[in-house]
Amino acid sequence: MSERCAVIGVGQTVAKAKREDVSIAGLVREAALAALDDAGLTFADIDAVVIGKAPDMFEGVMMPELYLAPALGAVGKPMFRVHTAGSVGGSTAIVAAHLVASGVHERVLTVAFEKQSDSDAMWALSVPQPFSAPLLAGAGGYFAPIIRAYMHRSGAPGDVGMMVAVKDRLHALKNPYAHLHLPDISLKMVEESIMLWDPLHYLESCPSSDGAAAMVIGSERAVGAATAETGRPPAWIHGMAMRSEPTMFAGRDQVNPQASRDCAADLYRQAGITNPRKDFDMAEVYVPFSWYEPMWLESLGFCDEGDGWKLTQSGATSMIENGDIPWNCSGGVLSSNPIGASGMLRFLESALQVRGLAGEHQVADARRALGQAYGGGSQFFAMWVVGAERP
Amino acid sequence: MSRFPELTSGSRPVGVVxxxxxxxxxxxxxHNEVEMLMPVVAEVFGSIGITKDDVGFICSGSTDYLVGGPFSFVTALDAVGVWPPRAESHVEMDGAWALYEAWVLLQEGEIxxxxxxxxxxxxxxDLSEILALQLDPYYLAPLWPDPTSLAALQAQALIDSGKATEADFAAVASRSRxxxxxNPKAQVAYDRTTEELLAEDYEVTPLxxxxxxxxxxxxAAVVLAAGEKAYEWCERPAFITGIDHRIETHSIGARDLTVSPSTTLAGEKAGVGHKGVDVAELHAPYAHQELILAEALALDEGVSRNPSGGALAANPMMSAGLxxxxxxxxxxWSGxxxxxxxxxxxxxxLQQNLVCVLEGV
Structure with missing residues (x-):
C-alpha cells in the first residue's frame, strides 16, 4: 500500500539565458547539491536518482543521464530517466515520489534540467518529419490559435494576457533565482513589445533559459530524520496524478482538455480538495504563454468555465494586489523557462511555500499548494498537492 | 503451497501475463512507428482477451534520436488510442525500465x-553515429567513437585478462544463432560451427x-497484472519475484570493462542466487558481453542461456531489453x-543494467 512521503530538500540554479560558467553536469550538480544540503544529506544517503528533461535534441546529447550518472552520485545506484514533453519536470517528481510511496526506496533524488544555450530548441522543434506537415512555428505558434479560441469562447477582453505577463514579472522581482527581472514592467511595455504570434506579444511569452531543479523525496522515517537534522519542515505529498490524451482528433477540446480536468479530479479526490480556490493557499501552474493563466484557472476548477479571465482581472491571482489565491509567486514559466525543469520548478515552488521557505515571495501561512505542469499539444498533465500537514 | 511465489523485491506479486x-x-x-506498434498492442491485449480499458496505467520506452525528431513517443501513443484520457508515462530508456516504472506503481495497490x-x-x-551522441558531449562524443569500437576495446580487455578467447565469442554466436x-521473430539465425565463424574477417579487432x-x-509490448488479476488473464503467470537496476560511471577509462559490477549488484538485489535458474535471457548485443554477464550473475553451466537467440538474433533499440x-x-508460461x-x-x-527474476508457481 501507499506510504506517506514528503519533499525534504529542494535546490535550484539561477536561471539565465546562457549558463556558460558550467557544463551540463555542473548545472545539474549545482541544483542537486543545493537540494541535498537543504535536506541535510549527501549523495551517500540517496537510494536512487530520477532525472527528467525535455527532448534530448535541445542539447544534442542522446540520453544524457548516462553521462550524468557520476555527476549526480548515481554510480552503483538505480538511475531513471523520464521524458513526457513539457510536463516532464512534474512527471519526473511524481515518478520519484512513487519510488518512495511504493516502499521501494527511502530517499530519492530527483533532478530536471535544460541547457538550451547548448543547442537550439527552435531548431529541434522544427526538424522535418516524413509525411508530416512541418509546423515551423515553435510552441507559441502552436498555442496562439488555441488562445484565440479561448478568447472567442469566453469573451475575454484583449488585455488579460498582458495583465498576467505583468503580474508574473512583478512576482519574479521577489525571486532571486528567476531569469527575467524586469523592474519597469508595465502593461504599456508589454503592449509595445513586438507581436510574435497574435495575440501573444514578445513579453507574453516565456524566455529560453538554462537551469536545473532538484528535490529530495523521503519516506516518513526519512522526514523525521531530516527535520531533526535541519530544523526545516517537510512538504507532505497529499496527492499526485498524471493524464495523457491524443494530440488531435475531431472534436477534441484543446482549450480545456479532458485530460486536464480528469487529472485535477483524480488529484483532488486523493487530497480531499472540494473548492480549489478556498482549499489552496497558492498555486504554481505551468503558464508559458500569458493566456494560459485564465485558461488553467477554469480547467483546474478555481472558477466556473468562462470566468478565468475575470479572476485574473480582479487581481485574485496577484501577490502584489494581495489576491486570495496567488498564482506563480515565483514568477512562473513566464519568468524562467529551462524547459525540462520548468515543470519541476512548479512542484518545487509549491513545496517551498508550504514549508514556509519561499523568502520574499512567500505567501503568508501557506498550508496547502498546487503544483501543475503540462506538455505536448496541451495533452500531457502532471499535478501534485503538497501540504504542511501530514496527510 | 501458496499460489504466489516468495518476493525478494516489493510486497505485491506482479506477473507478466x-x-x-x-x-x-x-x-x-x-510502416512508421505507430503502424508497427498497432498490431503489437492489438496482439498483447487480444491474446488474453482484454482491452485498454482493463489497464490502469500505460508506460512506454523509446528515444527521439532514432526517429530524428523530438517527442517521438507522443505520436506513438496513438497506437493505443488514449481516449478517454489515461494515466500514462514515458521513459527515454529501454522498455524494460518502462516495465520497472509500471511495476513500482502496481506495488501501491491503486491499480x-x-x-x-x-x-x-x-x-x-546511421546507428554508429547516433550512439556516439550518447557519450560525454565535451570529452568523448566529439571523437565520434562508434559502439562497435567501444565494444571491441571491451572484448580485447577480456582476452587480455585471460578470461576468454575469440573462439569463446564465436561459440556464443554459434549457439545463439x-x-x-x-525463434520465428529472429532476424539472424543460422547453423554454423565455431570454426566456420572464426574464418570470418574482423569488423573491429578482435570482433x-x-x-x-x-x-x-x-x-514490443507486455501486460503486467497484480495478484488475482494475473491468474484471471494467465494460467501460469510469470511473477516478478525480484527486479533491480544499477548504473556505472560513464567514463569507460575508469571502469574495468571485463566485469559488470552493476549487473552483479542488481542481480543480488533481485535475488538471482536465492534459487536455481532454468533460463537466462541476457541482453548482450555483442557476443563477448554474454560471457561478462553470465559471470556477473554467477550463472552455472546448467542454465539455458538465450534460448531465443538473444540480442544476437535481433537487437531492436529500446526494445531488446523488454x-x-x-x-x-x-x-x-510454457512450463x-x-x-x-x-x-x-x-x-x-554495459554501463547500465537491469535484472528481473521471474517465477511460475
Missing part, C-alpha cells in the same frame, strides 16, 4: 494492471561479424522454465 513483439527486420520501410510498450528503428539513420532458428548484433527495426523479459515469461532471469542493458559497454 502477455507479451507481443513485431517481426524484427533490418528495414521496416513501409491492478498496466500496459508497457517500446519501439526502436535503427534503419532511418542456432537457437534463433526456432568478427558474428560477434556483432544485427541492425533491427522492432517493437523482449528479454517477454521471452523469459514465455518460458515460464519450460520454473525460474528465469531476464536482463536489459543500456549505454556503452
Amino acid at each position: 502477455s507479451f507481443a513483439q513485431y517481426d524484427n527486420v533490418r528495414r521496416e520501410g513501409a 491492478d494492471a498496466a500496459l508497457v510498450y517500446c519501439f526502436g528503428r535503427s534503419s532511418p539513420g 542456432r537457437a534463433a532458428l526456432s 568478427r561479424r558474428h560477434a556483432l548484433p544485427p541492425l533491427t527495426d522492432g517493437a 523482449i528479454r523479459i517477454g521471452e523469459s515469461a514465455k518460458a515460464i 519450460q522454465a520454473g525460474r528465469a532471469v531476464a536482463h536489459a542493458t543500456s549505454g556503452p559497454c
